[in-house]
Amino acid sequence: MAVEAEDPGYLIAPDPGAARLTRVVEGVDHEGAVTRISVVEERPLTIFLNGREIVTAMTIGDYPEYLALGFLRNQGMLAEGETVLGVDHDDELETVVVRTDGTTSYEEKLQKKTRTSGCAVGTVFGDMMEGLEGVTLPQLELRSSDLYALAAQINRTPSLYLEAGAIHGTVLCRGARPLVYMEDVGRHNAVDKIAGWMRAERVAAHDKTLYTTGRLTSEMVIKTAMMGIPALASRSGFTAWGVEIARQVGLTLIGRLRGRRFVCLAGEERLLRDADPASVAEENVRHRRKSAEG
């Protein structure tokens, strides 16, 4: 199996012990006993692009700068060529301001849109589909041995998920190595934080695989393609449109990756089945992740 000679570990891993990310909440259980439960935090974070308020995201609150950068990038509001002059997070105001050197194309588009329909809320989705038009993903080979190795490592990584539940996780990987593992309570914040990290650190996408605990919806597939990542794997299910878009853009899509099982929904020709499923252990109950909704 394609395991690197020495395991350099994660570049960014979850920090389930961080004080600001969880809080102990008191409740009363079914037997009337007071119980104290560690639960994830959830805070508003308002993202600005230059002078313009774009969105308020609900987030656990780590890596606000990456979240803002990645959100704008994945929405097509911040092009690859644009120079980011600064990303300023104000913890008290719960804001992040991303400043660029001039008016971004999004701002022009928004102004036009505002004149025609009067509101920009509806453009977010349209812009994402529009942004996909030029996308062609690199034809990277994906090894099933790497998929198994990644799933096993990620499932055993200490995380907020294992600590407190009610959270989504997304991991940027290369080959059999998980590199950056982000978590968030907001549906797509985890993947946006990875996109922001990649943009800030100028990390190449062509040789990466994205792993997620969440469902493979159209939005998840679109974001992965917008990031230029050629493979997306999840332990969860998928929607019909998610599969359709993956096939259109040439994304290798793997669903229901649990233990030795998975299903390849798109890009089968780029999947190298180099591992014998019978040699892979079924998911150990002790390591089995709880429901992402748990």
Place this chain on the structure above:
Amino acid sequence: MAVEAEDPGYLIAPDPGAARLTRVVEGVDHEGAVTRISVVEERPLTIFLNGREIVTAMTIGDYPEYLALGFLRNQGMLAEGETVLGVDHDDELETVVVRTDGTTSYEEKLQKKTRTSGCAVGTVFGDMMEGLEGVTLPQLELRSSDLYALAAQINRTPSLYLEAGAIHGTVLCRGARPLVYMEDVGRHNAVDKIAGWMRAERVAAHDKTLYTTGRLTSEMVIKTAMMGIPALASRSGFTAWGVEIARQVGLTLIGRLRGRRFVCLAGEERLLRDADPASVAEENVRHRRKSAEG
């Protein structure tokens, strides 16, 4: 237990056999065998309020009129007193237009907002918190026997979830009776469809309980409170802020309701513990719902 003399069944139940809601997708499994999987659909639906485009929701596509009405109601864009002249769904254009008799307060607010910050995307969340300020929920008693009866019935109800997974379910209940069971792939569409049904049918909220398969986030708690429903139960987890808001508005909040287990996180004083947990069966594996992310 508070079971009604005869069970009149659901007013609206899931229709997992409906042709438009699922599609068979072909994949290749871990052993290289072609496999055909029934998965839920996901379509864009753009909601207009009078002449104004508000949002594009990703939805399975059933009950578009209820979804539009409920979304606008839960965002505080459509007040209780406003007269709805029509709700027009265009299947081909994938739009719903809600028409009212005059400019709604939201439109005025939007215009003001547009002048100050130039974009309305960020107002959605602010409006929801603002809408909560006047909310006081009725002090309804919630029986633990009803909670157990509801969970057992809902878990056994045929649904898209059991059929295809990757979907959220929300059920409007009164006492031990589930009334309206909505499902959707979009995170909060299921609860918005219930809100739309309640507004269209002029259904009282004060004696209802809302059950959801999803996590109890701040947004879910806010929506329930905006609807005037005094109790919210889920088989899933919760966030710290969701619990905090529930305590502020006087909502009875029940999490992790599975088999005989649950935890009451807010409104303990309104929970009547009339059932002996020991008499309740643990969740049957055959009936246990898969992960909402599955």
